[in-house]
Amino acid sequence: MEFRDFFSPVGRWSLESGLSIEATAGGFLGFDFTHLPSAVLPNDDPPADNMLELAIQAMRERVQVINAFALCLHSATVEFDKFSYGGFRITHEDLVHYDDLRQGHGGPGMKHLPLIPLQGYLLPHPSRHGVVPASTIEHACKLLDSVLGCSHPKSLALVALTNHALSACKGHDFELAVASAWTACESLLQTLWDTYTHAQATSHGLSVSKNRRAYWSGRDFTASIIVEVMTLAGTIAPKLSIAIGEVRSRRNKWIHGVAAASYQDAIAAVTLARDLLHEVMDLDFKVAPSVGVSF
Known part of the structure; x- marks a missing residue:
């Protein structure tokens, strides 16, 4: 698979909270935080004195949202696909940052992409259970919207924390x-x-x-x-x-x-x-x- 095809979207879901999620041909899930103010990275020019603190806060919010989605996706696969893969948990070191091919791709998560010299990128071996159905991801998105729209001030943090506990069982x-x-x-x-x-x-x-x-x-x-x-x-x-x-x-x-x-x-x-x-x-x-x- 050529690099330009790796991040080609094959499905996209827009949430009521303003978040957008897309699945790519390379098996990635992409999260567009443009319309989620608490997760937007600072872009001040010149940089603010507390830019590092602001950047860390925004990145922590992004990671919490993705980990909350991980629990939502786990729940959806258990309910509709009758299958548990044990969930997953990410840190900021797992993220790949990209907008489009003209602006390039970066982030520490790039080091996790398995490279085949001169040929492109090797896809991870698919699960014996196959791909995740689009309907399952759609249900997970609806559940994530419920989390992000919850009136409890700690809803996102507590759901992400529960996901940490779930993924720790697998390890x-x-x-x-x-x-x-x-x-x-x-x-x-x-x-x-x-x-x-x-x-x-x-x-x-x-x-x-x-x-x-x-x-x-x-x-x-x-x-x-x-x-x-x-x-x-x-x-x-x-x-x-x-x-x-x-x-x-x-x-x-x-x-x-x-x-x-x-x-x-x-x-x-x-x-x-x-x-x-x-x-x-x-x-x-x-x-x-x-x-x-x-x-």
Whole structure:
């Protein structure tokens, strides 16, 4: 395959959030962030004093969006293709930056393109399951739009974090999976707690002052306490409460005692993060962590 053909688009999807995604002949997914202001790289002339900071922020936003899409694509393949490839996670070092062939291509991701001298580029061997259907990508795009349009201020970060946990399972980094998933869970539990306490105070005619909010989010109310309170109040279902306690215990054993986590622990943590994303944000992800071994 010639280089000029490698990035030729074979499908394109425009999202309501302003993001555009295209699939290329070389098996790449291209993301156009032009209309997503938080992900647009600075182009000031002369450069601003904080240009490096602004560039890092924009690049982190891009990476989070792509990792959130990775979870959306995983969910779509599980739901519609009945297949789990274990997901993927990228960093900024995996990105190839391109606009068109006249402006050239660059970025650290270029080093990952397998080159055949004098002939062009070798495509990765296709999966035995074949290509991803366009309808599956379209569903993933709709799910990503739900994430980007969610009113929760941390929706993108928490979905990307859940994707980190999912992809860590495939690499047998079960401790990272548990720690990442629990971080997402704890933040989502805090949202439930904020909603619950505000509603309780309001129903009893109490003002929700700054000091009161600070007290509710302080050290006196640990994750175990707020879960117990909300379970007794019927806000959290007993089955969900048990799952939260088990994942929290496993995370603590790793963080405080360096006790290795099992693949069952990792799968339980990812599943809990999925359940809480649905409970708090009404985001419906299907997850099927992939855990294999090579002999």
